[in-house]
Amino acid sequence: MTVQTERPASRPAVVTKDPGGGPVKRDSRARRARLAPYLLLLPAVAVTLIFLGWPVVKDLSLSFQNLNMRQLIQHLTEWNGISNYKAVLTSEDFWRVTGRSVAFTAVNVVSIMVLGTLVGLLLARLGRRMRVALLTGLILAWAMPVIAATTVYQWLFAQRFGVVNWMLDAIGFHSMAEYNWSGGQYSTFFVIIVLIVWQSIPFVAINLYAATTTIPKELYEAASLDGAGPWKSFTSVTLPFLRPFLFATTFLEVIWVFKAFAQVFAFNEGGPDRLTEILPVYAYIEGMGNQHYGLGAAISLLTILILLGLTSYYLRLVLKQGDDEL
Template sequence: MLTSDPARTRLAPARVRPRRPARPPASVWPYLLVAPTVVGALYLLLYPLVRSVLISLQHFRTGELIRGGARFVGLENYRELLTGPELWTVLGRTLLWTAVNTVLIVGLSTAVALLLVRLGRRMRLAVMSVLVLVWAVPVLAATTVFQWLFQSQLGVVNWLLTTLGLERFDGYTWFADGLSTFVILVVLVVWQSVPFAALTLYAGMTTIPDELFESARIDGASAAQIFRVITVPMLRTLFGLVTSLEVIWVFKCFAQIWAITQGGPDGATTTLPVHAFRVAQSLHRYDLGAAISTLTVLILLVVLVPHLRQLWRDERAEGGAA
């Protein structure tokens, strides 16, 4: 008869199951997955902003850029800007530039979106392809094309106008006049911005049920009445969002203006971003340039935050009503 040895039994090691590493709860995984992107975005967005604010509060010139040790001066740079006349002139021009471009962009984009809704399938695809191609053209490439179009001696615009019998445009220098330069830049920025806004609005219009339009047509409503009573209320939030994005895009527009005129002639196209760059690079007043950039951000916040809050309230109200 076999018996177990108690001593051996006591000495035999017990089997220990390997412990599995603790896993975070399922509700935490979405946050862990997006955390690297959020951290990278915060670094790329917040660090330049914080650095700009710090420089605007310091005495930061070429010497400080080379050897460091910038001296803290508080709000002295902002006081110098706000008490000078040039900032207010540039600010007024920037607001005019933003208003003209935004109105034209939103108006033309709405018209193009309404056109896309009414086109047939093949024609709609062709127009959307052209819009995407225009949108895909690099900013500087499109700017170079516009410079060539309005060139005084070999430009297509002068050649076409002269061919039509307008001899005074033979060799006309478009970029020597402030108003004509301003208009050309407006045309360029609108041309570059309409595709994005038009495709966004068209995508929103396709979500409106066709039954609403059919009922309105049966009741005898015109196209303008349908747009005013159905399309605008249904897409109020989208219109507001597109307008806000275009305000930001136009207000901080820099590359097109700098590539064509560098803010000229005689400052006729100098906006806040161009003014900040000229002050920082030409005068080596990096502190003043940073202060102008900070004021630009503050102006955008003052203008857009109440508007975006109202859009958020409207969206919540519509969601609650639904």
């Protein structure tokens, strides 16, 4: 009797198909999953295009027109090509205001970041009650409307009845008893800078304090065991964690300060003698004040391009810094 040792032939594999569509259904689900992020972004993109993109398109159209009150009343459209841009770019006033705007932005941003960082670090060091009190004051300053804050500063720095002049006179600076803060270029800029810095410090301080809470305490303990003092602990532990936040916040502050229109215009309307105009105020006065709407539109677009140039340069520095750290 012989025993068969050969294995039976294997049966071919049977592929079953899902009656509901199987692979086709899975492909459609995968396609929908890939499209889901874009569909979620679609409402925000649509709103941005409607409320931001359309005004920019209209502004671009106006910048190529000779539009003043006569054309506006008679509903005339007079295209003049790039004449508005030629007039702006060949004007000494435009370049003077541009340099003033860049310097104004730099002074404000440096002051905001330095003072905001110090206040944020102070919040991390304070006890609970003092921290709550300081946070309350910061939030109240941050929540105050811009025009209301500007009005308060006009009262504080008023020539005859201002609190600032009264205090300076009381401590011995008698020449400041009736000093006109809005009568000179630098004194007006000083008050506006103080106002903008006062309003912007809370954003930097509160967010920096929140960032410090994410730093592991073990790192400070290790640095202390290695003999690091307060300054060494700050530069070796705190600063590396806060550096991305500082870069992002500086980027935002550059944008916000460069387009600060309300504070400058509401305080003194760019005076005295238009010596405190920055680019947004300059565009408004040329466009709405002097009724050269096409010229104002051209200045507005050039302002956007200058701001994009400044921010792109800063972003390149940030990205280069990140590559060097890697």
